[in-house]
Amino acid sequence: MMKTIVLNSRPKGKPTSSDFKCITEDIELTLQKGEILLEAAYVSVDPYLRGRMSDAKSYIPPFELHRPIQSGVVAKVIASKNVVFEVGDFVSGMLDWKTKQVSIGAGLLKVDASKAPLSTYLGILGMTGLTAYLGLNKIGKPKAGETLVVSGAAGAVGSVVGQIAKILGLHVIGIAGTDEKIDMLKDKFGFDAGINYKTSKNIKEDIAKAAPNGVDIYFDNVGGPISDAVLFNINRFARIVVCGAISVYNNTELPKSISVQPFLVKNSALMQGFIVSNYVDEFPEAMQHLSGWLAEGKLTYTETIVDGFENIPNAFIDLFDGKNKGKMVVKI
Amino acid sequence: MMKTIVLNSRPKGKPTSSDFKCITEDIELTLQKGEILLEAAYVSVDPYLRGRMSDAKSYIPPFELHRPIQSGVVAKVIASKNVVFEVGDFVSGMLDWKTKQVSIGAGLLKVDASKAPLSTYLGILGMTGLTAYLGLNKIGKPKAGETLVVSGAAGAVGSVVGQIAKILGLHVIGIAGTDEKIDMLKDKFGFDAGINYKTSKNIKEDIAKAAPNGVDIYFDNVGGPISDAVLFNINRFARIVVCGAISVYNNTELPKSISVQPFLVKNSALMQGFIVSNYVDEFPEAMQHLSGWLAEGKLTYTETIVDGFENIPNAFIDLFDGKNKGKMVVKI
Numbered sequence: 001m002m003k004t005i006v007l008n009s010r011p012k013g014k015p016t017s018s019d020f021k022c023i024t025e026d027i028e029l030t031l032q033k034g035e036i037l038l039e040a041a042y043v044s045v046d047p048y049l050r051g052r053m054s055d056a057k058s059y060i061p062p063f064e065l066h067r068p069i070q071s072g073v074v075a076k077v078i079a080s081k082n083v084v085f086e087v088g089d090f091v092s093g094m095l096d097w098k099t100k101q102v103s104i105g106a107g108l109l110k111v112d113a114s115k116a117p118l119s120t121y122l123g124i125l126g127m128t129g130l131t132a133y134l135g136l137n138k139i140g141k142p143k144a145g146e147t148l149v150v151s152g153a154a155g156a157v158g159s160v161v162g163q164i165a166k167i168l169g170l171h172v173i174g175i176a177g178t179d180e181k182i183d184m185l186k187d188k189f190g191f192d193a194g195i196n197y198k199t200s201k202n203i204k205e206d207i208a209k210a211a212p213n214g215v216d217i218y219f220d221n222v223g224g225p226i227s228d229a230v231l232f233n234i235n236r237f238a239r240i241v242v243c244g245a246i247s248v249y250n251n252t253e254l255p256k257s258i259s260v261q262p263f264l265v266k267n268s269a270l271m272q273g274f275i276v277s278n279y280v281d282e283f284p285e286a287m288q289h290l291s292g293w294l295a296e297g298k299l300t301y302t303e304t305i306v307d308g309f310e311n312i313p314n315a316f317i318d319l320f321d322g323k324n325k326g327k328m329v330v331k332i
Numbered sequence: 333m334m335k336t337i338v339l340n341s342r343p344k345g346k347p348t349s350s351d352f353k354c355i356t357e358d359i360e361l362t363l364q365k366g367e368i369l370l371e372a373a374y375v376s377v378d379p380y381l382r383g384r385m386s387d388a389k390s391y392i393p394p395f396e397l398h399r400p401i402q403s404g405v406v407a408k409v410i411a412s413k414n415v416v417f418e419v420g421d422f423v424s425g426m427l428d429w430k431t432k433q434v435s436i437g438a439g440l441l442k443v444d445a446s447k448a449p450l451s452t453y454l455g456i457l458g459m460t461g462l463t464a465y466l467g468l469n470k471i472g473k474p475k476a477g478e479t480l481v482v483s484g485a486a487g488a489v490g491s492v493v494g495q496i497a498k499i500l501g502l503h504v505i506g507i508a509g510t511d512e513k514i515d516m517l518k519d520k521f522g523f524d525a526g527i528n529y530k531t532s533k534n535i536k537e538d539i540a541k542a543a544p545n546g547v548d549i550y551f552d553n554v555g556g557p558i559s560d561a562v563l564f565n566i567n568r569f570a571r572i573v574v575c576g577a578i579s580v581y582n583n584t585e586l587p588k589s590i591s592v593q594p595f596l597v598k599n600s601a602l603m604q605g606f607i608v609s610n611y612v613d614e615f616p617e618a619m620q621h622l623s624g625w626l627a628e629g630k631l632t633y634t635e636t637i638v639d640g641f642e643n644i645p646n647a648f649i650d651l652f653d654g655k656n657k658g659k660m661v662v663k664i
Binding site for chain 1: 383388552555556559574575576577580581586587588589590591592593594595596597598599600601602603604605606607610
């Protein structure tokens with residue numbers, strides 16, 4: 001039996017389980033020359049997928065209705081008519097939300113299950129780690145002694161951003177939504193300070209207190225009022241890495257914020273949208289640093305692992321309530 | 333008799349003439365060794381001065397209450413105890429709003445009245461031209477064939493930005509507030525298209541029509557709803573030069589706009605605040621291009637010249653109603 005999750009309807013506001021449909025089919029998948037048969041092991045759920053569920057113009061085409069959703073997947077090769085891949089190999093890449101599927105192997109990377117847990121190839125050694133490393137370095141351009149604020153700090157990307165910034169000698173402040181997450185940022189990930197935006201009486205002032213020298217880099221995963229509050233604290237020549245805007249992805253009306261222009265002019269500050277796929281040429285160098293730091297124990301990670309193929313949609317929906325700590329993956 | 337204009341009160345919202353005070357004093361100015369006596373010839377009024385009239389933290393300190401306001405001034409040396417400057421020389425630099433003043437010459441540039449009209453050293457051959465040239469090139473990074481939109485297009489900076497972009501082979505669209513200005517953009521400055529934001533029924537759609545290939549560079553002098561409308565039309569890897577935000581400088585409450593973050597992420601776009609004084613090292617090269625193009629007739633300009641020292645405040649206030657075409661200067 002083969003299962004597939006398709007986009008059943010385009011979400012209006014926050015996605016609900018009825019926007020997805022799990023289809024069970026009893027079909028035999030056969031291979032042509034050059035093809036491999038894959039069995040999903042881990043499926044990544046990520047906030048950016050929300051964008052592809054709308055049909056607005058974007059940097060990647062929207063998902064089609066009634067067709068499988070795709071995301072980062074680690075899969076096992078269970079049959080092969082392709083000389084590059086052997087039965088038993090594990091691969092990672094953008095694949096359909098299917099328990100089994102046929103591929104010609106294009107765009108798939110072999111991953112080594114003996115070197116790191118398979119799920120990390122969707123997280124700290126996958127797009128998550130690459131996004132954190134490259135967003136921070138290519139746009140943030142960190143310098144030792146500077147102050148960095150990261151929002152969505154307990155999320156997959158945020159927790160890695162903060163750790164890399166600490167490795168590079170920055171003062172690091174994380175913003176997250178529970179005291180438990182704040183404790184994790186400081187105790188597990190070595191952040192200098194954390195702000196719980198849900199209990200803070202004045203985020204703007206709490207940032208000012210935690211960043212007495214002002215904010216040089218803001219790594220923005222959330223957008224909305226939290227990002228507004230950071231703007232009041234930026235320094236001259238500040239860099240704002242706009243990596244995501246999870247707080248507004250589900251808005252049905254165009255979200256409003258304070259006007260950023262006066263802040264950018266006053267501070268000669270920069271704000272730039274970051275998409276990891278623009279930096280493919282830099283992946284090998286980034287991976288070298290990430291795996292090196294991971295092996296040295298300088299970098300650690302948290303995962304939220306949900307069990308069962310049919311739970312993929314709910315795991316995805318839970319992202320918008322911040323139910324994950326670190327990278328959210330589904331084990332098949 | 334010597335006249336001085338001081339900041340009488342910090343403007344609330346749009347500046348009014350009572351925020352300024354003209355003081356007449358009957359004093360003899362005497363020179364120490366190294367000093368020169370200057371008589372103002374032309375005084376520049378610029379939207380950014382509004383920022384210095386508030387006491388908010390910014391890249392330059394605010395003007396002090398009851399002290400002279402400063403801006404770009406072209407002045408004549410009428411007495412000199414400084415070997416560098418001779419009586420009869422003209423200089424430009426940041427000087428007080430005074431009919432006469434003493435200076436040690438620091439930061440003053442000699443300007444050549446025989447090469448270009450004196451007022452141009454406050455405009456196209458001064459900060460205005462440098463702002464247009466350096467903002468466009470350093471942040472906008474224009475490439476032939478791309479599309480540029482400039483707001484405040486009939487203003488001092490905007491009209492030069494558009495002309496330089498045309499010299500560099502771009503498709504240029506200007507946004508301004510009267511049909512007369514739109515005609516000037518096209519007829520005098522060679523813009524490809526103009527949009528009157530006051531009569532447009534849908535600025536967003538009018539931009540889409542004028543920019544069928546989308547917008548690669550947006551040179552933003554205004555902020556507010558016009559800038560929001562441009563965002564809907566930006567291309568992947570677009571660059572937004574945030575040079576000014578005249579539409580919101582007088583807001584008494586924090587201005588709100590649509591959230592820029594989702595637009596920046598979707599398009600991997602960049603938005604950066606520009607202040608010309610960060611690029612002092614590049615002034616000589618920029619001046620060479622500007623004066624060369626001016627001499628060749630590739631660049632032209634418009635000035636609005638107001639007469640009389642006491643009219644400086646009103647000339648400044650008129651900027652916010654768009655009463656100027658091109659550079660606004662006051663002839664003393």
